[in-house]
Each structure stands twice: as structure tokens, then as C-alpha cells.
Amino acid sequence: MIRVAVVGAGLVASHYAAGLQRLKRAEIEPYGVPLAKFKVIKDYVEEEVVSAYDVDANKVGKPLSEVVKRQLEGVVPVPPDVPDFEVREGVLASSGAGLDKMFPVRGRDQKLPLKEAVEEIAKEFKSDNVNVVLNLISTEPAEPFGDEGKLAKALERGEVSAGQAYAFAAYLAAKDSGKPVAFINLIPTPLANDPAFVKLYEDANSLVLGDDGATGATPLTADLLEHLAERNRKVRYIVQFNIGGNTDFLALTIPERNLMKEKTKSSVVEDILGYDAPHYIKPTGYVEAIGDRKFVAMDIEWITFNGLVDELIVNMRINDSPALAGLAVDLVRLAAALLEKGVKGTFYDVNAFFMKNPGPKEARNKARIKAYYDMISALRELGVIVE
Amino acid sequence: MIRVAVVGAGLVASHYAAGLQRLKRAEIEPYGVPLAKFKVIKDYVEEEVVSAYDVDANKVGKPLSEVVKRQLEGVVPVPPDVPDFEVREGVLASSGAGLDKMFPVRGRDQKLPLKEAVEEIAKEFKSDNVNVVLNLISTEPAEPFGDEGKLAKALERGEVSAGQAYAFAAYLAAKDSGKPVAFINLIPTPLANDPAFVKLYEDANSLVLGDDGATGATPLTADLLEHLAERNRKVRYIVQFNIGGNTDFLALTIPERNLMKEKTKSSVVEDILGYDAPHYIKPTGYVEAIGDRKFVAMDIEWITFNGLVDELIVNMRINDSPALAGLAVDLVRLAAALLEKGVKGTFYDVNAFFMKNPGPKEARNKARIKAYYDMISALRELGVIVE
Amino acid sequence: MIRVAVVGAGLVASHYAAGLQRLKRAEIEPYGVPLAKFKVIKDYVEEEVVSAYDVDANKVGKPLSEVVKRQLEGVVPVPPDVPDFEVREGVLASSGAGLDKMFPVRGRDQKLPLKEAVEEIAKEFKSDNVNVVLNLISTEPAEPFGDEGKLAKALERGEVSAGQAYAFAAYLAAKDSGKPVAFINLIPTPLANDPAFVKLYEDANSLVLGDDGATGATPLTADLLEHLAERNRKVRYIVQFNIGGNTDFLALTIPERNLMKEKTKSSVVEDILGYDAPHYIKPTGYVEAIGDRKFVAMDIEWITFNGLVDELIVNMRINDSPALAGLAVDLVRLAAALLEKGVKGTFYDVNAFFMKNPGPKEARNKARIKAYYDMISALRELGVIVE
């Protein structure tokens, strides 16, 4: 069994929890789970959600099953066996600002110093025997620390983001128990891209994967740009609009949060093309009626042979949260398998395929199709994929 | 110098001839020439068009420069140094039917038996010291022969297509002179996919590359499908419409010619996905006012995680002929380089990237992005790409 | 009560029958029923389906409710009170050819001369007290007769299409009973555009409305073209692709049936622009997995001020059959109201809004938005719309 703590009991977490049970019950095919057709040494039926954390007062203290049902109502059937332990109170840390415009917030650090709250959560991770932490909280503003000293001091002063706080808690749990933990960071906060965290995890024989799950338009853009680059077509510009109606999009109407996404989304252009083609790529707006099936529009122009100009327009309707939940199903078992194989710190070959901003810091984006084959080889070599 | 015979003095040939001169004059950047950023042992400035063949009575006997100017008027500037030798009369063979609805036709085989006409052309290739033949004639109905005996007999009876006739002439020239020739087949006629031709070329230390140049929507579809397959998304269906206003689209309104394209275009679906997703992929129509900048519309639906359905719509405006001409620039020098390195028969690693239906027969399509990296490695290993 | 006979128990008929009951039960809002917000002297709750005809052996003899349920399964909930009388056997007439590739066919005219079969159906219309016949059979090849003599003779010889046969039966019923009948022709067969039928209906104080219900891309195209025409933009070309997965699209893969649609769809271009802009407009293909939610792609280029070129691309996903069923809800009550007001022959003001090829013959398409306001005025003047 792989014991999973879910941080952020939102839409992605709900699709993960419900979808996992549906997979176990064979109610659905494992579509959207990239490596489902390979034999991985850990099967996804071994995954089990053992705890969940949130700061939305409407979720904290409620059974997870109820929280999931409320969010997936009318979208997909929720099986009866989604766990019904209570969602625990998390921490707000320095990144709570603005959330209260969306829902009533509460966090342990409203009563305790942040550092103590973090240590409390670390103890819970430890006593729950958590193997993998999935970070699925709202996008937050955050900067990398670079070295562990600075991080430690910031934590003293309560000046780390919530994502950084949970990552630190997971590290503490591993350090303390001597049992490795994997932290999967699916949000833009730089963790796998922060040498401070990578170093800490290495010290604890643990693993941080990240940052920001690559679903939807960004990995497709990577492959489209690679397609153009391989034909030496010169990109004149690229425009990408995203609009949705889930609370993630709502949170992104807060400018500092939006900026975090814009960064991870835009990095792809220069990484792949080798030059910084003019671009506009960011979450563009929120319209509640669109729901979780976001609308994406993209326009790319390039110069082809003999100086002429071609154009490509892409429009998509994407179920935003299930896409990431499907990746999470694979990432959890991969993380568990990698820990078993003794991998620690972070692991670029997996990040490069699964993440928008793959760590470590020095690493860059590459075309996803290439990243895929490189990852498969690496996983075979390690014995994580067999057959 | 690489001496090139162009068969079919149409729009692609015109962009090739004019673009090549513009490249030599540094009037344009080598955009659309895939390997321009690599150091290949043959440079494209070494390419030189030394003869051209056609069966359009309005082109035969006219200076190539004039034919090119007429076709590129108002599209791109045509430099003064496009060669002005006269376009020679080609052969109609068994595939002339229907062409006369588009233009007045004439071919040597109206006066001579086809076999003699082919031998005549072989002599011309020989005396012109042709290194590479570019096949750019109108799409034609044609079936593979499978073995050389059948091909020889069919030629006796005059029952080969024009593309097959030219490929045979090039083989004869090589055989006879002892100097290898490369035949680059950019149209759907199965040549690199016909064991008969591959065998003949091998015997003559020569090379046939093909079939059907991969430009526009087909290679993009390959990469999009690969993108979906790698995430284990289940494709519900794929629809692809193509409409244009050049004479190639006009020719494709003739049902048997259309079928040839549908085959090479559709093969991609099962080759990449591993299952035959419902699809509609073919050149759909002709509207003259669209000109050479074709319109493509694509719709793909797939099942994502948790059983939900996503949708991707692609619209493109693509300059059809320059795209293929840009590939031709690279293919000519690659073919010359491969001959120099002693490669013969056909060469899958190049076909897989450059062709819609890559030969040899047993070979399948793969995602273009993967094909690209595999090709680069293969070419480095052979010493064709250096640095 | 308005007593309705439905001819063709397919998808549109099913949405009509089920949707009508859902409207009566107030389970749905009258969205897609154009005049729902006006007070019309006949309410749609007065409509009642009293008989249905088909030639699909899998439908004939089955309760209508069962036939409806089978076709709407998984699409919309079917209320329990859809009538469960048995679907009657219709006639194949001269237009049955090709249908047997889609389903096993049977028709009264396989045993009886067509004329007698038609008279039999006329008797049924009469004894059922049918007020309105809705023609919803598969698209069929058919030519107008022009005068009643020719029509009468063709009927003798069995050389009329099925649509024409039903329209004649309805006329006979009216003539015979002295009670007016309205025939609403929602398929391309020229009936309201055939002076022969208009004359007959006039003689019987009856009404034929048609031809070919205007749903989906065609009326939108009309409005888009009008939009351009009003700004004096010069349309360079217009391309419109339609692909679907319902049996209507399947039937349209039969070339003669496709041609019928192409005609009614293309007429809009010259009618609205005043010149015949180059165009490609037709149902393009069939892919079953698309189902009833068809995919439409459109590309229009025009010349704007100062000689520059603009472009508009439209992509749609449209539930094909409900769109027509919603129009039928209004047309039935309008037809009943018009009969009450003594209108006979055909009625252009209603046709111009609701039909792709509005009768009578001399009449032309106009922008739908204009047709709408003209229709509202005309209906107010007649006292059909009150308040």
C-alpha cells in the first residue's frame, strides 16, 4: 500500500480520490493515466488516501467523502468508498492573502506560530505513515530560497508560503522517522526548482517532484513549438488564452497568483525554440458558468520556406481537474517506486514529462514527446518499469 | 555540385527552384528547411537544377524561368537567375487520365512505346550527370508491384504509372552509368514502399526515398495523436478537412487520385495510436480563390481521466507548396550525402521524418518528434551530420 | 387540440415527441422554440402526436414510445407519456433506393400500387382527424413537377418521391374531408417550392410550408453573409464543412441525397450577397462516433477597406435533431393558427425564417434576422401573434 496525504481538498483532489476508487472498482478505464499501459513495479490500486488538509472553513472538519461529493456533483458519479475521515485544518502561512475573498479561511497558524504548526503536521504525517504527499493547494505567490539556511530563518519568522510549509513538514517527518517521503508539488511554487528543498530532501533520502503539473495547453504548446522548431519554421508570435470557471481560475484573478502561472507557462517558449518569440500566455479570466471544462484559444504564426507566413489556431475544451488527477495517479506510484529504488533529491526525467517547470533549477523544458521517451528509458533502466 | 532533375514543373518545383536561388543570394533565411541549423556534409548551395520534365503543353518547351515566374507571380519575388533551359516533354504512362480536364497534355509516349520513352529519359539523366531526381508530378493512381519481374512486364505493356516510369528511368541511368542516383518521391505513388523498386535501387547502389512528402496537417496530426497516446487518452474520433485552390487540390477532386492521398494521410491514425480510432481524413475540396494557402480544420475528441470528454479543434492556413519545397532543399542534399556514405535501397530514418508513408513497406509511421531525434542520431552516426 | 401525424419516426421526430411531453410537464424550458416568448393564439401544449409512419422494419409495428426511447437513450430523459400507438408502415415510392444499406426496409407500395397506398394513407389522415403533417423522412432525391397534371401522371406511374407521396395524401385528406390540413415539409424535397403542390393545397384551403428546416450552419451563414454585405465587404470565398454521426448524415453519404442538401445549403450565398462568391458548402462526411452533435467548420475571407483581406473561422458543435424539433414545435402551432386565419397555399413570411429554401418558387433567401422581424410583423397583422 502507498499511503497518500492530500494537501488541498479541492477539485483535483476530489477527482483523484473519486477516480482512484472508480479505478479500483473497474468502473472506468485508466484513460488519462499516462503509464497505464506499462507494467510499473507499483500498481495504482495500491494507492490509498489516508489524510487531507485544507483551510476552507467549509471543508475543514467535514468528512472527505462529503467534500468530494459536493464538488463532483453532476460531473461524475462518486463511489461510496471514498474515505470519510475528516479533512484536517492546514496552515495559511504567508500566502493566505486574498483567499478570504473566495471562502472563509482558517489555519492552525492563526493560533500557533507557523513553525509549531508545521511541526504538528510533520508529526501527523509521521504517525499516519504517509509515503507520499500530494500538494494541490491554490496557486500562491512564492519565491525560491536557494539555500537551507535562509529557508530555516524564514520559517522562524513565519515567512514561507503554505506550499513551502507543507514541504518542510514532509521533510521533517522523513528526517525524524528515518523513512523516506515523497512530496509531489503540482502547483507553481518553486520546490523542485529550489536548491534549498532539493538539498533537504536529499539529506532525508527523500524526493521532491515538481513543479506545477503539466496538463492542458502548456505541454501541448511545448509539442507544437517543437514541431515547428524541427522544421526550422520561425515563430512570429504565439498567443494563448485560458479561461475557466473553477476556483483555481478564480484564484488566478488575483494578480500575484496569476503571475506565478504566467511564469511557469511562458518558460516553455524560449526553452523549446531557443529564442524568445513574442508571446502572450496566461490564465486570462474567470467565468463561473464555464465550470471546470476550460476554454483555451491559441494563435501561432510562423515564417515558412520562401518567406511566406503560415498560421495555426487551436481551440480546446479541457476538463481541467481530471487531467491533473490522472497524472497524480501515476506520479504517486512512480514516486513510491523511485524511493524504493533509492532515488533522492529530485528526478528530472520524471519532472520533464509531468511538470510545467521541471526541477532542478538548472533544468529546462523540452518537448514532451521527447521527454516521454527519455523518461521511459530512465524508468526501465532503474527497474521501475518492467517489461 | 549536386545535379538535380525536377519531374513535374508545378508549384512545388517552382518554389524549390526560386527559393534555392534566393537562399544562394541570401535574400531569405532558410526557414522551413529542417536541418538548416545543423552542419551537413553537403550544403544546399551546392544544389543545382539541371533539367525539368512536364506534360502540360503550356509548360513543355518553355524556359523553366518563365514557367516559374508565371506560377509565383504575386506570391514571392522570383530572382533573375532561375535556370532558363527548356522544360522537356515527359511521359503520361497509365496515369494521364483526367489531367486533360485541367490542361492540354502531351507526352513522349503518345508517339513512342512507353518503354522506349523511358529509356530515352534514362539517357538524358545519364548525359546530364543527374545525381538526384525530384518527383513532383500530380498525384496519380498507382499500385505497388512487389517484385521486379512484374514491374518489368508491366513496363513492356505500358502499364506503369508516370511516377513509376520516371523512377525506372532513374534506375536505368544509374545501372547504365555505374554512378548512383537518388530518386526522391514526394508524391503518394508507392515507390519506397514497393519492394520491387527498393530492390532495383539497391542493385544499382542507388537510393529511393519516399513516399509522399510530409507537410501540413499529416505530420502535425501524427504529433498530436502521439501527444494524446502518451497520456493514455482514448481518442473517440478524429476529423480532418483540407481544402485548397492550387492545381494539386484540383487533381484531387478526381476520385482515384483522392483515394491515394486518403490512404497515406489516414495510415497515421492506427500507426500511432495502436488502434483504429474512427476518422475522416482526406483532401476535401477545391475552391480556386483559396489559392496555395490551404485551409485545414480538425476536430478530435478523447476520453480523459474519470471518463470525461475533452475536445481539440485545430484550424490552419498553410502555404502548401513552399512547405514541401523547403523539405526538398534538405532531402536533395541528404540524398547526395547518403549516396556518398554508401547507403542504398531506401533509408527509413530519413523517410520516417520527411514522408507521410515512409518506406520500406513493413515500416510504420511514428510520431514526427520522435522520428526527428532518431534521424538526427542516425545521420550523426553515418557522418552525414557533423558537429 | 392540434392533431399531428409524424412521417419519419427518426431522431428529429423522437426529440419532437419527447420534448413536447417534457414541455407539457414543465420539465424543460422552451429553449430552442423561437416564438416561445410571444403570445401565439395556439399554444404548443395543444399539440398532440396522433400517428407516425416509417419504412424501417425495425420501427414499423413498434410502439412509438419504444422507438423514441431507443433513439434518445443516454441523450435526454424520455418521459413516460410519449404516446405508445404503433408506428405505421409508410411508402417507399421512388426514393427508397439506398435506404436498405442502412436498415431493412418495408413499404405498402411493395404490395400495392403506389397510388392506392397513398389513398390508404389519405384515409387514415382523415379518420385520425389530422390537422398537421410533419414530414421528417430521410433526405431523398426529388424534382419539382411544376404543374398538377404532370404530378398526377407521375403518381399513376409510381414515379413520385416518398415526400411527394405523403404530401399528396395529406392534400387528398383535406380535399375529401373539406377540413384544411397543413403539411410542414422539413426536408429538402421541393414542395413549397413546387407550384404544383402549392396550387393543390390552395384548392383544398390548405397550407404547405417548406422546404428544409433551417437549423445549424445554414441560417447562421445567411446572417454572417448579410453582416458582411451590409458593410460592403467583398467575400473572396466561403467554405463550410459539416460532419455528423446520425443516420441523416449516413443517408447523405449517398451522392444523390447529398446533392439535394448541397442545393438548399448553397442557395443562400447568391441570394444574400447578390453575387455568387466562390464556395464549398455541403454535408461532408459521416463518422458514427460524432453522434447527433455534429461538427461544423467554416472559413470566410473578404476584402475590407483599402484592399486588405480579413478572415473569419467558425467552428460549431450543434445538437442537430433537437434544433429542428424545436422549430417543429413552433411550426405546428403556427400552421394551425394560419389555417384558422384562412391562409392557404404557402406562406413566405414563415418559410423565410424557418426554412433553408423558402417557398414559393420565386422567393429567395433573406438574412434570417430580417426574416424574423418581417415574420413577426406579418403574424401580428394576421392576429396570429397577439400582444
Added chain:
Amino acid sequence: MIRVAVVGAGLVASHYAAGLQRLKRAEIEPYGVPLAKFKVIKDYVEEEVVSAYDVDANKVGKPLSEVVKRQLEGVVPVPPDVPDFEVREGVLASSGAGLDKMFPVRGRDQKLPLKEAVEEIAKEFKSDNVNVVLNLISTEPAEPFGDEGKLAKALERGEVSAGQAYAFAAYLAAKDSGKPVAFINLIPTPLANDPAFVKLYEDANSLVLGDDGATGATPLTADLLEHLAERNRKVRYIVQFNIGGNTDFLALTIPERNLMKEKTKSSVVEDILGYDAPHYIKPTGYVEAIGDRKFVAMDIEWITFNGLVDELIVNMRINDSPALAGLAVDLVRLAAALLEKGVKGTFYDVNAFFMKNPGPKEARNKARIKAYYDMISALRELGVIVE
């Protein structure tokens, strides 16, 4: 002759000035000039640009012909007879803020009190015998005054926007000379929607038309929404993105300016549908490489009959400035003709077709196709359109 003063010598003004000369020379057809096919009592060949005003230090003092050539270089040929008088210095008024990030600014009100600068310009309009003023300055933040007293006081204090200042100058010129002047306000500043200005113009037997020229996506949206409303389809949401690379889009990256556009663009939704469907409609971004041919993406979902959901996606590439210039060609002659017919204040029937936010204040948007026919009738009745 109709003597025109152009305020704002930007891209639209350049297309107007150059296009007008090309029309006079019959180098282009009057495409994009809506009423070109009607006989209007004033012909556009009578229009003549007699002065121009700007605040860009790179334009002020330069010959208009030079300013036009610089802006249209590589876009359209500029005829030799564009007037070469010098562009005059305008006023910055309260709306200059932020412009200096785009270009070096200068205005008479940097040296003079605003009121005196306005009087100076009024004198120039008068001595130049200006009949029509075209307001084409950068979008600016501005609020309506409501009554003339407030406006007069604000002017004393220098607290009016530049658009309001020019409109006041034109009024003064008319008042003073006794000769009516028309002010055509093609930007969002509420002038025809401000009772204060309408009253002043009425007093001076003059005419203010506005506000904000209706080109591109907004009038198309109006017609699309009307199309849906007429079928009683319930709009679930509408999303519209606009991105361009001209200085107008650059100016709209300044939030207060953007808000002005968002208002005029969004007003269309409730005006036409009768309810405020959820929407996101605004200029979204600036990417210089896109140039003046902006990219628009739109997504609309609605509920059709039987509760099902349809979707429409629109993508456009529109030459932004020529579109407005083509309208200006008509508006100038219509304004002159209306003055001749004694119309004063403002004129809704023309505004409703040509403007995004048609004045007067109480008036609302209507479908453009309807507005078109209503306008034609009104103009015929007044004798402005003859035949």
C-alpha cells in the same frame, strides 16, 4: 466639398486619408464602405482632409503625408496626393496620463490654460471652414457630465478629457460662426451619450455622432447574439478575447483605458439578449508582432431544445484600422448630408448601426442587421439616400 478635420493622426486616420485618395483615384473598390452601393446625396469624393491634430511629438509639425506614409509602410501603397500640410499640436487635457510611456507628448495646454487652448482650436476650425471633425485619438478615461453647467465648470478647471475638449472646440466654432459642424466620435468617450454635449450641439444646430466606432468583434457579437435570441436559445456564457499589435492595443494595456472599451463592448450582451448572460469581453493584450491584423477568439455556449448544450467558437483575423476608416468614409458624408437636412443634436438611427455604444444616453444596442434596415429607411425618409 466636405471639409474634414482629423483629430488623432494615428493608424485609422492614416487609412482614412490614404484610402480616400485611392478611392478618388479609383485604385481601390469602396469595399468596407457600407453605403457605397446606395446613392447618397453627398458623395465620398467630396470629402477632403483640411487639418490634423496630434500630441505625439514625433508627428506634430510633420507633413501629414509623411506621417501617413510612415504608418502604412509595407501595409498598403500610399498615393502621392495625401495632403502635406503640417500636423498641428493638440491638447492633452486630463487624459494624457500614461501616453508618455508610448511616445514623447506635447500639447498646447502644457503652456496655456486648457480653456484658452480649446478656444484657439475652435478658431482654427472656424477659419478652416471645417464641416466635420473626426475624433480618432487614443482611447481615454472619461465620464459624462450630464449637464452643460458641469461641463463648463470642468473646462474652467482643465478637468475634461481631450475628446471632450475637442468636441467643445467644435461646438464653439459652430456657435461662433453660425455654421453647423458635425463631430463624429469614434472613440469610447461618452459624447453622443452625454446629454450635456447633445444639448450644446442642438443649440448650435450641429450634430454629434457616437460613441466608439463599431468594427470587428462587437457588431458581429451583436448579430450572433440576436441570431440566438431569435431562436430562444439560452446563452450560458460568452467569452471574447481580442489581441493586437497596434498602438491602440498598447494604449489599452493601461487599465483605465481598457475599462472604457470593456464598457462599450459588454453593453451589447444585455441590450440584445434581454438578460445579462455571464461574459468576459475585453481587449485582452498586446503583442507587437501581430500588428494591425488583430486576433479575436470567441466561445459561446447555449441551451437548445430539450435541454442540450450547443457551442460556437469564432476566430478572426481582422485588419483593425481599415475597418474603422471605411466606416469613417461613410459617416463623414452622412453627417454632412444630415446637417444639410437640418438634423441636429444626435441621430440614433445612424449611431445604432455605426457605433458600439449608440447615443443618446437612453438608447440601447440592437442587432446590427436590424439597425441597418432601420437606418436605411430613416435615411430614405429624410432624403439622404435617394433611389
